Amino acid sequence: MREVAMVAAGMTRFGELWELSLRDLFVEAAAEALRTAGVEQVDSIFVGNMSGGQFVGQEHLGPLMADQLGLAGVAATRVESACASGGAALRIGFMAVASGMADIVIAAGVEKMTDGADVTEVLATAADQETEVYHGVTFPGLYAMIARAHMESHGTTEEDMAWVAVKNHKHGALNPKAQFRREVTIDEVMASSMVAEPLRLLHCSPVSDGAAAVVLCPLDQAHRYTDKPIKIIGSGMATAPMALASRKDPAFLDAVASAATRAYAMAGISAQDVQVAEVHDCFSIAEICCVEALGFVPRGQGAKAAVSGCTALGGQVPINTSGGLKSKGHPVGATGIAQAIEIFDQLRGEAGERQVDGARLGLTQNMGGSGASSVVHIFEGV
C-alpha cells in the first residue's frame, strides 16, 4: 500500500443556505480544494451523500458533480452510508490512492436538507423501516432510547448530556463556518423543548446545508501541491446490527469500537496517543457513547468527560473543536469530510482560536444511523 496524504481542503459554511443548491454547495467546496492544491487533473471523485434522491430528488451524483466541476469524463461515483457517507467517501478515496488505482482523488461530501423534504422522515430511512420506523420511531427517538439505556446502566444524567452541548457550542462560537456561532448555557439546554425524552432540542444537531471536499494523493507526490501535507495513517470501518432492538447493549456502540480498533491497528497507535478528535455528536448522548467506544475513557464513564472539561479546548483530549455536529451543523453527507478538514487544520497549526497546541495526531469518527455503521480515520502531521 502507498502512503496517502491530504493536501488541500475546501468547505462551504454550514447552515440554512437558501441561496445555494445541492450542486452549488458541492462546486463551492470542491473548487476551493482544487484551487488551493493547484490541481488541474483528477483521477477520481467520490461524493459522500446520504439522500440527494429524497431531499431534492437528485440521484446519480457522480457524473453530475464531475460535470459541474468542469471535469466530465473523470471517474466519479456517490458513496452512501447514511450520516457516515462522508467518512465512507474519504475511506474509498484513501483506498483508491493507497492501492495505486488513482493518484489525485477528490473525496467530498454534500447534503442539501432545507429544500422542503420532510427531514425527519428522510433521516428515518437510515433506521430499519420494517421493524422500527413502521411503529413510529424517529431518529431522536432512537438516540433517546440509547440515552435512557446509558442512564439506566451507568447513572448518566440529563445534565451530563447537556454539558456536551454547552462545550460544543463554546467551540463552535469560534468557528466562522459554524451554523450556530454562539454559546449556550446549561440552563438554556435544560429548558429547551422536549423532542424525545430525555433528549431536548439543544441535545440535537440541527438541519443543515453544506459541503466539504479534500484532495488526496500519494505522500511522495504531496510536495507538488502543499508544503504541509497531512498523512492518513489509519482507516477503519465497521457495522453493527441495524435495529437498536438487535443490539445486546443498546448503550454501547459496537460499530464505533470495532472501526476504532481497526484504525488504531493500522496506524500503530492507541487511543491515548490521540491529541485532538472530531466525533459524531449528532445527539449529545452520541458523543458520550463515542468517547467510550473510541477508548478515550473507560466504558460507562463517558458522561463526565464533558462535565470535567477533559474533552474541552485546553483539556486532556479536546473533542469537537469545530463545534461538532451540534454547533457547526450536520449536513449529513458532508459531515465526515468536514470532520477531516478540522483535523487537517489542527495538524497544520491553522485552526486559529481553536488551535490545540502542538497537535500532531488526530482522529475523526463518523457514524451512520443509530450506530449501525461507523468510520474512523487517524491523521498525522508530517
Next chain:
Amino acid sequence: MPSPRYWREKQSRFRLEAVRCRDCKHVTFPPRSICPSCRSTALDSMRLSRQGKVVTSTVIHVPPGDFLMQAPYAMAVVETPEGARLMVQVVDCDPTSVQPGTQVSLEFRLIRREGHSGILCYGHKGVPVA
C-alpha cells in the same frame, strides 16, 4: 409503502412469528434465513408469547407525519421471555411511566393510517401490566 409489503410481513407482524436457531438457540424477530448469532441456516419457526419487559424507552414529542395525532407517545424496546426484542409503542398509560423494567403485554392494534385515505396498518403495541 406499497401493499405487497404488508402482505409479505403479515406472519411476523400479525402473528408475532420469530425463528429459533437449531444450533445456537438464538431467537430472531422478525424471521430471517441466516442466524445473526452463528450464521446457521437451520432455523425453526416459532410464535412469541405476547408479553415482555421494557429494555429501554422514550417518549416521542416530535413525531413523523403519520403519527402526528398520537404524540406524545411512548416507544420501547421490549424483550419477550424467549429473548426476542421488538420495537413497539406502549399505550393505554401515562407515556412517562414507561421505563426500563416495565412489564407489558403485546396486543394487536392499529399502528397507523397511511396517508389520508390509505390502508390501515396493523401490528403489536405494548400495554403495561398492572
